[in-house]
Amino acid sequence: MRIDKNQIQDSNAAGLVEHADRFDFLANALTKKGYDVEAILQKLSDFQVAIPSWALGAGGTRFGRFGYKGEPSDLNQKIDDVGLIHALTQTAGAISLHIPWDVPSDYTAIKDLATSHDIVFDAVNSNTFQDQKNASESYKFGSLSNTSKAVRDQAIEHNIDVIKIGDKLGSKSLTVWLSDGSNFPGQSNFQAALQNTQDSLVEIYKSLPDDWKLFIEYKPYEPNFYSTVIQDWGTSFMLANACGDKAYTLVDLGHHLPNTNIEQIVATLMMKGKLGGFHFNDSKYGDDDLTVGSVKPYALFLIFNALVYGMENNPQNPYPAWMIDASHNIKDPLEDLIQSLDAIQEAYAKALLVDQKLLSEAQEDHDVVKCQEIIQDAYRTDVRPLLEKARLNRGGALFPLQLYRNLDVRNELIKERGADSVASGL
Numbered sequence: 001m002r003i004d005k006n007q008i009q010d011s012n013a014a015g016l017v018e019h020a021d022r023f024d025f026l027a028n029a030l031t032k033k034g035y036d037v038e039a040i041l042q043k044l045s046d047f048q049v050a051i052p053s054w055a056l057g058a059g060g061t062r063f064g065r066f067g068y069k070g071e072p073s074d075l076n077q078k079i080d081d082v083g084l085i086h087a088l089t090q091t092a093g094a095i096s097l098h099i100p101w102d103v104p105s106d107y108t109a110i111k112d113l114a115t116s117h118d119i120v121f122d123a124v125n126s127n128t129f130q131d132q133k134n135a136s137e138s139y140k141f142g143s144l145s146n147t148s149k150a151v152r153d154q155a156i157e158h159n160i161d162v163i164k165i166g167d168k169l170g171s172k173s174l175t176v177w178l179s180d181g182s183n184f185p186g187q188s189n190f191q192a193a194l195q196n197t198q199d200s201l202v203e204i205y206k207s208l209p210d211d212w213k214l215f216i217e218y219k220p221y222e223p224n225f226y227s228t229v230i231q232d233w234g235t236s237f238m239l240a241n242a243c244g245d246k247a248y249t250l251v252d253l254g255h256h257l258p259n260t261n262i263e264q265i266v267a268t269l270m271m272k273g274k275l276g277g278f279h280f281n282d283s284k285y286g287d288d289d290l291t292v293g294s295v296k297p298y299a300l301f302l303i304f305n306a307l308v309y310g311m312e313n314n315p316q317n318p319y320p321a322w323m324i325d326a327s328h329n330i331k332d333p334l335e336d337l338i339q340s341l342d343a344i345q346e347a348y349a350k351a352l353l354v355d356q357k358l359l360s361e362a363q364e365d366h367d368v369v370k371c372q373e374i375i376q377d378a379y380r381t382d383v384r385p386l387l388e389k390a391r392l393n394r395g396g397a398l399f400p401l402q403l404y405r406n407l408d409v410r411n412e413l414i415k416e417r418g419a420d421s422v423a424s425g426l
């Protein structure tokens, strides 16, 4: 199923007058305060977030998985799903593949399909957290950190294969997330595991094309519960430095212990020019992978405030790669992604409204109350008319979720793919 521009335009027509009233009211107020509304709209339109191939099917828990009907069963259908989301929201112009789940059989056909949806290939992700069919070595006790050289070599080789696959698709980055670690005290030698991981990453880095980036994720626990080899941003930062200029830290919102000050981590990494990528999701307790903005929207806004500051003040940091890394098992995955994209855009728009000059002056004056007022004035602004306008400017839907339901997209997909269609991956 495809949604064409005419369907979107027709559905938008009914809401245009009311939208214009709300947009004009907000735009006038912002203009009077000195904001450049056109520049803000342009930034919102340019902000594109990659969708990972594994978020398009129903997620599972360790207790079970409840499938969602009409899931994409192959790479073509996964790209089609991202195409649907992108047509509606105009903010999901990229897909992030996971190898070996998404190895294309016909590269030209896959690239043509993505182009037809106006989608590019973002970072490719390697997988050494589970054993693959016919593999000679097992990752049960780790991959890049393993005490066995044969296991490490297999994991290094896999990452190099992923780079080659990504290169053929036009990807420009490799994301490495390691599940390596230990479950019990004494199981692993921390120093040896870290040294092996560093040596393995340096080996992979040697195969990275000149115009590529290596993103290194960190996570404090799970699936290993006593220790993980790359437990925090500092360890990732250290490993990225050991690799070289093209290696960066990747921040995944769910990969922190509760109440960690993530905005401060963002600020530190951007100051050092080492924030390469960002994975959005939300959580209450751990790596819950809940819909972005569903639990802690204010925390998300504060993180965006640090990101906006960094993008404006840290030329040493490259423009970060944005991706949603969320999936679970009780929502229609496409509706969930539309909600996540909306929350990301909303937090970004509010962060763009923080008056950085005024804030800097209040900080210099140690006017703590005024600092908070400036931040919260931006947060309390209802920016939804700006998001609507940015979508309209690109030919997207005024109300993407509403149109998704009006067009009965899920039932159309079930008709096409069947009720039993299951997405590969997690």
Ligand SMILES: [Mn+2]
Binding pocket: 177, 217, 252, 279, 325
């Ligand atoms: Mn992630």
